Amino acid sequence: MDEVEYVCATTQPTTDFNPGTTSSDAAKSGVFDIGPSKTAQQVVEIVSSHTGMLVGSTDKNMLDVFNQEVRLRLFTALCKHLK
Numbered sequence: 001m002d003e004v005e006y007v008c009a010t011t012q013p014t015t016d017f018n019p020g021t022t023s024s025d026a027a028k029s030g031v032f033d034i035g036p037s038k039t040a041q042q043v044v045e046i047v048s049s050h051t052g053m054l055v056g057s058t059d060k061n062m063l064d065v066f067n068q069e070v071r072l073r074l075f076t077a078l079c080k081h082l083k
Helices: 001-012 025-029 037-052 060-082
Strands: none
Touching: 001 037, 001 060, 037 060
């Protein structure tokens, strides 16, 4: 989760949270492209690669517990970043 927090802190621009502050033509017309940011895509890639390493190497119950813990920590890291 340290890597996720670092990616969020270093690559998330403030315009992702307030797209109306840009001076582009799309912002002036009120049309915004809502989709995943590059930061969100990087976070998903990091978490997917780390959790994917365990598939097939441990039993299903252990994998479920691990995934629940990762989800909780990811949610906590994202809430911390948004504050």
